[in-house]
Amino acid sequence: MATDEFHHSAAARPEHVAAPIGSEEAVAALRNGPVGALVVASIAVALLFLGWLAFYFLLFIPRGSVG
Amino acid sequence: MAETETNPLRRPLPDGVVPEEEITRTEDHWLAIMLGVLGVMMGVMVVSAATNALHPPSNVETIDPATLHLGGEFAESNLGTAIEPDGSVTVRIIAEQYDFIPNCAQVPVDTPVKFRLTSPDVIHGFLLPATNVNTMVVPGFVAEVRTSFSRVGVYNMPCNEFCGNGHHGMWARVEVVSKERFPRLAATERTSCAKQ
């Protein structure tokens, strides 16, 4: 059973890595750089940014002045 | 073990699947975007600090905690709410283990309010939930917070810094009343809603 085998990093046993696909496919997919990562990271940062603005203008400022 | 029989250095990916120049360029672009995002946030903070009077309370003023009750600004007769000549009010409160004095402060709505607090013993906190009034009360210093209340009502006032084993019992109130209901005070008169 896969769950009870020796524990070690996936890359320690070559057959655990999707070698059949081969590195040429990976190189081709990455021809334009890590676009998928850009998408994921951009969405995350956009959510952070918009959330911060929402908190600032919808929660913080309505609570009144302070100084 | 299997991996020492096959070549342990077999890598599924060779070096350079993405050229280093491209990596550097991508990281630089991402850095520029991140600096831009942070810059906008910074700008929002700076502009709104100026236009909406939004600063963390930052009055630096020392006072001797041992002589608070003996006289001066925080003598008992001077605590509570006072009316200033320009129509604003000043509320003076002492925070000590484990109560605020007075434990109910009364202020008029839509009026500039200045809270001044100090402590004769340990650090306490002064928090009015649903507002931005939030300051530490540090013995040796006078904490000053300025605001204005736009809603009539009763505001809870828990101590929000650990001040000892009775900290959980240290709750007070601020009552914001309409300007008509707020008493007209002489220069030396003080008012509060604390139960005698």
Place this chain on the structure above:
Amino acid sequence: MQNSSRLALYHYWVAFAVFLPAVVLGAWQMLIRSPLPAPLDDPDAYYASVTLHGTAMAYVVTTFFAMGFGYAVTATSLGRPVRGVAAAWICFVICLIGTLMAVAAVLAGHASVLYTFYPPLLASSWYYGGAFLLIGGSMIWVVLMIYNMTSWKRDNPGQPVPLAMFAITATAILWAWAASGVLVELVGILLPRSLGLTTEIDAGLARTLFSVTLHAIVYFWLMPAYIAFYTLLPQAAGGRLYSDTMGRLTFIMFIIFSVPVGMHHLFADPEHGAGMKFLQSFLTFFVALPTLLTVFSICASLEIAGRARGGRGLLGWIPALPWGEPMVLATGLSLVMLGLGGFGGLINMGYAMNSMIHNTSWVTAHFHMIFGGAVVIMYFAIAYEMWPRITGKPLQSKALARWQLWLWFAGMMIASIPWHITGLMGQPRRVAAFDYSDPFVARMGPLVIISVIGGAILLVSAILLIVILVRSQLGERRLEAPLRYALAVNPPKTVPAALNGFALWNAILLVLMVFAYGYPIGQFFILKSKVPAYEVSGPTNSAGGR
């Protein structure tokens, strides 16, 4: 390698042996402050527990874990035994003695001052002495990390220091800078007063010195997790690290940006003016940068791994990743919590916006999410990678490890999201009991109860962690695969000296510290703000006399 392995293992065991009872305390604390009935409902016990939980999690678990991880990384990344093993064992003993002293003082009821121990509240000298031995003793570890890195560089001139070693040495240097605040506070203010050598203390100065430590310490906690992101995760996922340079820059940025910003913990304090507060808020924006850059770099590294495993399409690399690997799963869960926790952090550092949430439950929720969640889950993942290598006995079940990680994630989300909300509602923190008959407090009741459920799940997860590690310790099979660190997409042949050492960055940090803290600390030599202390020992504190 044997000696280095044993060194690392002993440190890890102290860390996790302290971790489990600390989680028990945390779960009990959550129950006590909720509307639910709870055993031993005593405020004195609560405040002692909060002190113990905080001291254990913030100082003991983290320091021992980092030291053990440092020795393990040194030996495995440099490929040779740790140098200075005798000093390392002396450091271990000193830190252990300090821990026992501090714990004993808290259990005896003489140190209920919380792990932030803000004077004028005064604890027993045993507590301060214990904290000093633990934190001060760990400076030996700092010296050993620097010594091991520099001696490797001397033996391998012109070679880039392996990224993992560079990063753990950066961690050590950061810790030295961070600890300086609390060490000066202990030696200069608290120990003299608690020993009766002085009669008054400056509460404002003590808080300011402590603020040097209070923010930077969270990066000391966080850096081992980031080391895992950069040097262990890409390998575990079967791919490569996108950029070795970005890894180095990240750790350098943490050194220079996380120390001179501590005053954002003092935004609500009356002993500093708006100008210095604004400056420190401005500098704090920069410490968000290494995390924002890391998020992209790690996603890119994962994308490479996912595509190498056949992931197609814009996001097809995500399901293609080996989520069965604890290191990969932990990273995914950690990044979610890092996003939420980081969001909270952006609120906290927003100058006046801090006033909305200062010293409310929001703050507690924030650091549980980001430290207890995002960082500590990576500590678990590191333990699952390290234990088999050190003991030669593999984890008996990867599935159980995955369960443990999922439970920790679920528990932390369920505990801390409602906690954030009660914070926004104005719930004060560090409170032993709430009057739930008061309508203002009653509104928070259901949210507090949900948090309690989260705490219970976390407790189950913590127990499971210990079970897994003990089973691995006692198992029988032998594993020989050494730890493999990730390779970069373009492994560097040389790196510039600025990315291979820390002299320049220490110098820059020194300038920044003078700039950011020079006046805030210097002013106390002019301000007359010394006050009497208040001891916490004894069954009850006397209420202030009026």
